[in-house]
Amino acid sequence: MIGIGRTKLYELIASGELETVKFGKATRITTASLEEMVRRRRVPRGSCEQ
Known part of the structure; x- marks a missing residue:
């Protein structure tokens, strides 16, 4: 959905930034x-990221 890799996804889950729910053996991100x-x-629009 947001185009990130598996490693980054696991990092976000481990840090608590993404919430997961379990359905049996399947783990899903809300x-x-x-x-x-x-x-x-x-x-924000107009902001320059440096």
């Missing part, structure tokens, strides 16, 4: 936690 992470990391 849409709300993805949206919240993107919101926190969003760079």
Whole structure:
């Protein structure tokens, strides 16, 4: 959904930045936690990232 690699995904889960839920053996990331992470990391328009 956000185009990150597996290693980075596991880092975000381990740090608590992404919330997971378990369904049997399957682990899923909540849409709300993805949206919240993107919101926190969003760079405002007109800002230059250096």
